[in-house]
Amino acid sequence: MGQRITIDPVTRIEGHAKITIHLDDAGQVADARFHVVEFRGFEKFCEGRPFWEMPGITARVCGICPVSHLLASAKTGDAILAVKIPPPAEKLRRLMNLAQIIQSHALSFFHLSGPDLFLGMDYDPKKRNIFGLIEADPDLARKGIRLRQFGQQVIALLGKQKIHPAWSVPGGVRDPLSDEGRSWIRDRLPESKATVIEALGRLKAVLDQFTEEQLSFGAFPSLFMGLVTPEGGWEHYDGHLRFTDSEGRVVADRLHERDYRSFIGEAVQPDSYLKSPYYRPLGSPDGMYRVGPLARLNICTHMGTPRADQELWEFRDRFTRTVTGSFHYHYARLIEILCCVEKIESMIDDPDLRSTHLRAEAGVNNLEGVGVSEAPRGTLFHHYVVDENGLIRSVNLIIATGQNNLAMNRSMKQIAQHFIKDTKAIPEGILNRLEAGIRAFDPCLSCSTHALGQMPLRVQFVGPDGTVYDEIKRD
Amino acid sequence: MGRLKFATVWLGGCSGCHMSFLDLDEFLFDLAARADVVYSPVGSDIKEYPEGVDVCLIEGAVNNDENLEAAKTVRDRTRLVVSFGDCAVSGNVTALRNTIPDGARMVASRSYLEQADLNPMIPQAEGIVPTLLPLALPVHAVIPVDVYIPGCPPPADRIKAVVQQILEHGTAHLEGRQLKMG
Numbered sequence: 317m318g319q320r321i322t323i324d325p326v327t328r329i330e331g332h333a334k335i336t337i338h339l340d341d342a343g344q345v346a347d348a349r350f351h352v353v354e355f356r357g358f359e360k361f362c363e364g365r366p367f368w369e370m371p372g373i374t375a376r377v378c379g380i381c382p383v384s385h386l387l388a389s390a391k392t393g394d395a396i397l398a399v400k401i402p403p404p405a406e407k408l409r410r411l412m413n414l415a416q417i418i419q420s421h422a423l424s425f426f427h428l429s430g431p432d433l434f435l436g437m438d439y440d441p442k443k444r445n446i447f448g449l450i451e452a453d454p455d456l457a458r459k460g461i462r463l464r465q466f467g468q469q470v471i472a473l474l475g476k477q478k479i480h481p482a483w484s485v486p487g488g489v490r491d492p493l494s495d496e497g498r499s500w501i502r503d504r505l506p507e508s509k510a511t512v513i514e515a516l517g518r519l520k521a522v523l524d525q526f527t528e529e530q531l532s533f534g535a536f537p538s539l540f541m542g543l544v545t546p547e548g549g550w551e552h553y554d555g556h557l558r559f560t561d562s563e564g565r566v567v568a569d570r571l572h573e574r575d576y577r578s579f580i581g582e583a584v585q586p587d588s589y590l591k592s593p594y595y596r597p598l599g600s601p602d603g604m605y606r607v608g609p610l611a612r613l614n615i616c617t618h619m620g621t622p623r624a625d626q627e628l629w630e631f632r633d634r635f636t637r638t639v640t641g642s643f644h645y646h647y648a649r650l651i652e653i654l655c656c657v658e659k660i661e662s663m664i665d666d667p668d669l670r671s672t673h674l675r676a677e678a679g680v681n682n683l684e685g686v687g688v689s690e691a692p693r694g695t696l697f698h699h700y701v702v703d704e705n706g707l708i709r710s711v712n713l714i715i716a717t718g719q720n721n722l723a724m725n726r727s728m729k730q731i732a733q734h735f736i737k738d739t740k741a742i743p744e745g746i747l748n749r750l751e752a753g754i755r756a757f758d759p760c761l762s763c764s765t766h767a768l769g770q771m772p773l774r775v776q777f778v779g780p781d782g783t784v785y786d787e788i789k790r791d
Numbered sequence: 792m793g794r795l796k797f798a799t800v801w802l803g804g805c806s807g808c809h810m811s812f813l814d815l816d817e818f819l820f821d822l823a824a825r826a827d828v829v830y831s832p833v834g835s836d837i838k839e840y841p842e843g844v845d846v847c848l849i850e851g852a853v854n855n856d857e858n859l860e861a862a863k864t865v866r867d868r869t870r871l872v873v874s875f876g877d878c879a880v881s882g883n884v885t886a887l888r889n890t891i892p893d894g895a896r897m898v899a900s901r902s903y904l905e906q907a908d909l910n911p912m913i914p915q916a917e918g919i920v921p922t923l924l925p926l927a928l929p930v931h932a933v934i935p936v937d938v939y940i941p942g943c944p945p946p947a948d949r950i951k952a953v954v955q956q957i958l959e960h961g962t963a964h965l966e967g968r969q970l971k972m973g
């Protein structure tokens with residue numbers, strides 16, 4: 317047991333976390349770990365509440381992707397009611413999910429990681445943030461802000477508010493899209509598309525400045541998981557689950573969310589409130605898998621929209637068929653935004669979006685239900701058991717970010733070993749690279765542990781017996 | 792007034808209040824023109840909460856021992872402390888666990904003992920993982936608060952109204968519908 321260095325808090329991510337770097341007796345990096353330090357306990361305190369309330373409560377698991385919880389929860393409710401929701405309701409749910417992927421990915425790319433990508437990993441930490449980007453590149457910052465606003469506004473047009481809309485419910489949705497809403501969306505589509513295409517160009521142009529990061533930010537083989545369409549294409553709302561490996565081989569396919577316990581196990585680590593799911597047949601840690609934009613691109617055959625498909629082919633040409641470096645989550649995120657914008661374009665004139673037959677009515681027909689959706693960060697599962705009256709007996713949530721926990725931890729070690737040459741004098745920019753390695757995954761920690769902590773970044777050198785020898789503060 | 796030293800922190804919440812803050816969208820340009828964001832999990836890489844902050848928006852309830860420390864630090868170093876959103880104002884969703892007898896232990900054992908396949912245990916690494924407080928508390932239960940912004944989350948126009956008032960008058964006061972919770 318050697319010394320320990322702590323980065324605390326990790327900033328520009330969604331939630332509370334720390335990173336520790338562990339040194340061996342020779343002073344070399346032995347390991348580095350990612351710790352999530354928040355926990356609120358949704359799984360327990362939902363017990364006894366009607367399942368009808370669950371979309372509203374579980375949306376509060378996370379302010380960044382409340383829509384994912386709304387949808388997964390409503391779909392779990394659909395399963396308990398044993399209904400198939402009216403097709404227009406499904407289209408509307410899809411529309412809201414596309415909007416949420418756009419807003420959440422825009423937040424990750426422009427607001428949170430944009431400063432690293434466009435100002436630089438070693439930029440002045442006082443200005444390495446969205447406000448620094450506003451100052452240094454106001455045009456890019458404004459476009460990014462407006463792209464996120466587009467997604468948020470589509471959510472509000474459907475659900476009356478941008479965050480935690482009470483709209484998707486067991487059996488369907490509450491309201492259709494209004495005509496004014498439809499015209500607003502139509503008007504803003506071209507700008508949104510232009511912004512994401514420009515962002516793709518900007519990212520490709522700086523890739524060469526990040527060769528070391530590409531080699532070390534979680535560049536290793538793992539499994540990938542997510543939803544695909546029945547034909548194997550990119551999917552975000554329904555379809556079936558697929559696991560592939562780093563060679564692109566399909567490891568398991570046509571899995572149904574109902575059986576998630578047979579293919580996903582959950583492990584607990586002593587130093588994190590974030591659990592670590594793994595692919596059960598391989599155990600932990602061999603069953604490490606990744607979810608989210610990069611995984612969804614890896615497991616699918618195609619995106620299903622013209623421009624995004626072009627980008628996917630280029631992405632695969634540039635790297636490999638299955639892209640295993642987590643730095644490329646950023647790139648994958650942009651391709652997904654483009655796909656979402658195109659999908660909205662192709663559905664926006666559909667008369668079904670104005671339908672008023674949006675809700676299947678039924679009572680409790682199943683005492684158990686599992687619902688799944690692709691949250692921006694990956695596959696989200698809700699699992700409820702209810703009594704005859706629909707009161708919740710138990711709840712389990714498998715959150716997108718948790719499924720990347722094993723890979724995030726391994727990335728920390730890879731980055732630390734790659735960049736830290738002299739453990740006695742670690743430049744601030746190197747510590748920021750560890751954080752940026754986490755940002756690439758865009759973890760959502762409110763979600764992952766269903767809670768939130770915070771404090772200064774401290775680098776502590778702790779001896780084998782626990783004595784703190786030295787402390788560097790970063791402010 | 793000169794440039795305002797502006798901060799935001801999150802305690803036990805869902806980030807939704809911070810997302811609503813980011814929903815200020817292009818008003819963030821105005822804010823950047825008139826204030827320095829000196830500390831914020833979404834808008835700054837500064838790791839230690841600075842001295843002499845003019846205003847701080849606190850999201851979330853006081854849920855664990857680190858939240859409690861953070862709230863005290865903010866109070867000591869900040870002129871105007873704002874309870875930002877229903878979790879900060881009342882405990883809200885974070886405080887739902889308060890209704891369960893021995894809630895802190897019960898919620899943790901459900902998630903980490905009963906619903907785990909491998910290594911079931913309650914995480915407790917010294918100095919790394921904070922400990923839940925027996926009850927999740929609203930911010931004013933642990934430190935004096937100057938301004939309250941209710942809402943789950945407060946809509947962006949409400950946040951904007953507060954920020955504008957602070958920029959102009961150094962403090963803020965909400966009335967009528969702007970005080971609605973939920």
Ligand code: SF4
Binds near residue numbers: 376805807883945
């Ligand atoms: S008040 Fe609502 S939006 Fe804000 S942190 Fe709490 S649950 Fe999230």
